[in-house]
Amino acid sequence: MTLLKLLNLVKWPKALLFTIIVLSIASAVISLALPILTRDLIDAFTNNSASSKDVITYIVIFAINGLAGGTSFYLIKLLGSKIMFGLRETIFSNIIKLPVSYYDRTETGVVISRMTDDVETINDFITEKLTNLISQVIIIVGSITMLFILDWKLTVLIFIAIPIILVVIIPIGNLTYKIAMEKQDTLANFTGLLNRVLSEIRLVKVYNAEKKELSNANKSLKDLYNLSLKEAKIQSIVSPVVTSTLIFVLFSVIGYGVYRISIGTLTAGTFVAIIFYLVQAVTPMASLSAFFTEFKKTEGATKKLYDLYLEEKERLLENKQNNDNEYIEQSLGDIEFKNVSFAYNEEEIVLKNVNFKIPAQKITAIVGPSGSGKSTIFYLLERLYQVSEGEITFHNVNINEYPLHEWRKQIGYVMQESSLMGGTIEENLVYGIDNNYTEADLHRIAKISNSEEFIAKFKDKYQTLVGERGVKLSGGQKQRISIGRALFRDPKILLLDEATSSLDSESEVYVQEAINNLIKDRTTLIIAHRLSTVKNADQIIFLDNGVITGIGTHDELMSSHEKYSYFVQTQSFD
Numbered sequence: 365m366t367l368l369k370l371l372n373l374v375k376w377p378k379a380l381l382f383t384i385i386v387l388s389i390a391s392a393v394i395s396l397a398l399p400i401l402t403r404d405l406i407d408a409f410t411n412n413s414a415s416s417k418d419v420i421t422y423i424v425i426f427a428i429n430g431l432a433g434g435t436s437f438y439l440i441k442l443l444g445s446k447i448m449f450g451l452r453e454t455i456f457s458n459i460i461k462l463p464v465s466y467y468d469r470t471e472t473g474v475v476i477s478r479m480t481d482d483v484e485t486i487n488d489f490i491t492e493k494l495t496n497l498i499s500q501v502i503i504i505v506g507s508i509t510m511l512f513i514l515d516w517k518l519t520v521l522i523f524i525a526i527p528i529i530l531v532v533i534i535p536i537g538n539l540t541y542k543i544a545m546e547k548q549d550t551l552a553n554f555t556g557l558l559n560r561v562l563s564e565i566r567l568v569k570v571y572n573a574e575k576k577e578l579s580n581a582n583k584s585l586k587d588l589y590n591l592s593l594k595e596a597k598i599q600s601i602v603s604p605v606v607t608s609t610l611i612f613v614l615f616s617v618i619g620y621g622v623y624r625i626s627i628g629t630l631t632a633g634t635f636v637a638i639i640f641y642l643v644q645a646v647t648p649m650a651s652l653s654a655f656f657t658e659f660k661k662t663e664g665a666t667k668k669l670y671d672l673y674l675e676e677k678e679r680l681l682e683n684k685q686n687n688d689n690e691y692i693e694q695s696l697g698d699i700e701f702k703n704v705s706f707a708y709n710e711e712e713i714v715l716k717n718v719n720f721k722i723p724a725q726k727i728t729a730i731v732g733p734s735g736s737g738k739s740t741i742f743y744l745l746e747r748l749y750q751v752s753e754g755e756i757t758f759h760n761v762n763i764n765e766y767p768l769h770e771w772r773k774q775i776g777y778v779m780q781e782s783s784l785m786g787g788t789i790e791e792n793l794v795y796g797i798d799n800n801y802t803e804a805d806l807h808r809i810a811k812i813s814n815s816e817e818f819i820a821k822f823k824d825k826y827q828t829l830v831g832e833r834g835v836k837l838s839g840g841q842k843q844r845i846s847i848g849r850a851l852f853r854d855p856k857i858l859l860l861d862e863a864t865s866s867l868d869s870e871s872e873v874y875v876q877e878a879i880n881n882l883i884k885d886r887t888t889l890i891i892a893h894r895l896s897t898v899k900n901a902d903q904i905i906f907l908d909n910g911v912i913t914g915i916g917t918h919d920e921l922m923s924s925h926e927k928y929s930y931f932v933q934t935q936s937f938d
């Protein structure tokens with residue numbers, strides 16, 4: 365059962381669970397005793413033999429029952445919250461370890477919905493159904509048994525209703541389940557759409573796509589609307605059938621009971637006890653009838669969550685202790701691509717048998733037409749994807765042999781779009797730094813990344829909020845913050861995706877200065893878009909449609925590589 369497998373991932377609060385079970389059994393037993401006590405009290409009153417002790421005992425037991433009910437209600441909610449916490453923590457720690465390739469094929473909104481809606485469904489099932497199961501079964505079985513003992517003729521009358529209710533409930537239960545599953549999927553899709561649209565709201569607006577997105581949203585919303593209506597229609601059939609049957613039974617029982625009292629074959633106390641048991645048994649019965657539908661629905665949610673948990677994670681090798689790690693501590697080391705081929709999917713091979721060396725502490729620039737595979741080389745170095753063939757080595761050791769986090773710690777990656785996280789400037793500068801840093805470090809990094817001046821102009825200085833993905837900063841400011849972020853890590857290897865978007869010349873100078881500070885004494889690989897960069901590089905790699913067609917200095921390639929010299933003349937190289 366997937367639910368058990370999933371729940372096994374969470375540390376079960378066993379003592380709490382045990383207390384809940386004991387309390388709910390105790391409460392069920394008291395509930396079963398109450399009608400008998402009521403009967404005795406009523407009959408005692410009828411015979412004028414009731415003592416005040418009887419009344420007090422009755423009230424005390426009633427109060428204990430209420431107290432046990434209240435306490436177990438709280439404890440069940442506590443159990444649910446603990447399980448939700450555990451599940452969300454476990455699943456989140458897993459989804460954050462899933463490789464980038466997983467997110468290439470999955471909409472993030474769907475993952476969000478798993479973490480929110482599906483976990484909630486499981487919580488509802490546990491707190492409202494599973495934990496009450498034992499006490500409900502005890503109450504139903506106990507009440508029916510007591511009914512038979514008290515008066516079998518009346519009980520038979522009650523049982524006539526059960527097949528009528530079952531005939532309606534069972535087939536409809538399956539239908540409700542199907543609708544619930546459809547609803548879960550539609551909701552996940554809608555969350556996906558919401559996430560996509562809201563994260564790119566500027567794009568939506570400048571391309572006048574509001575109407576289009578609204579009509580996309582409309583489809584999901586209509587589906588949700590129709591499914592809710594379907595659910596309502598089903599309920600509008602089930603509910604009156606069940607209620608009328610129950611009322612019919614109740615009236616018959618009351619009529620027959622009153623008749624029996626009038627002819628003296630039933631005491632008033634026993635009659636009240638029967639009604640008491642009847643009411644007591646009906647509520648858990650209704651809840652139990654929905655148990656299997658809810659269970660199936662929860663199994664659906666559980667399976668999706670468990671599948672997410674089973675998805676293959678990035679290979680971390682965190683506990684690996686061997687000599688290879690020592691290499692990573694040394695600063696000097698060449699990186700080599702040896703016969704590397706790579707494809708994101710079967711349709712297209714992006715890198716084809718690529719061989720080159722990135723010498724330590726030198727600048728290597730990669731140039732080539734759009735889509736030739738330049739960024740892919742960075743992703744492979746960051747181990748965001750695994751090579752399909754060949755290997756990438758550092759100190760002649762396959763980079764996969766290094767623990768992933770240790771390896772990534774050596775690399776500073778300044779992305780072209782200068783991705784920032786929502787939060788403050790300080791949080792962005794120190795992003796991913798787990799050791800302590802001082803105020804002085806912060807100022808030093810801001811200074812060498814040329815950010816100090818513009819940060820000082822903000823009212824909140826380092827605590828200025830940058831907005832989602834840094835929307836409140838200018839392009840040049842964002843770039844300088846990302847350069848600062850890379851500097852903070854003091855990486856040995858630097859991956860720099862030079863921005864194609866042109867900054868104004870003043871900003872450009874600031875960014876260039878920051879880059880020069882960043883590059884110093886590091887093994888640098890730049891995706892180059894400027895003539896000054898390629899001229900400064902120790903070697904240039906020309907990548908064309910996934911194949912390296914030339915390696916050399918700017919002057920060498922200008923004289924020997926026709927496409928390179930043409931490229932230099934025609935691209936936006938200044």
Ligand SMILES: Nc1ncnc2c1ncn2[C@@H]1O[C@H](COP(=O)(O)OP(=O)(O)OP(=O)(O)O)[C@@H](O)[C@H]1O
Nearest residue numbers: 468708709714732733734735736737738739740741
């Ligand atoms: N996540 C992905 N899934 C599938 N294909 C991808 C993915 N990322 C890139 N590609 C494809 O891989 C090829 C190389 O892309 P890459 O981004 O490495 O090129 P590039 O040289 O950096 O281009 P540009 O200069 O335009 O940024 C392209 O054909 C692209 O469509």
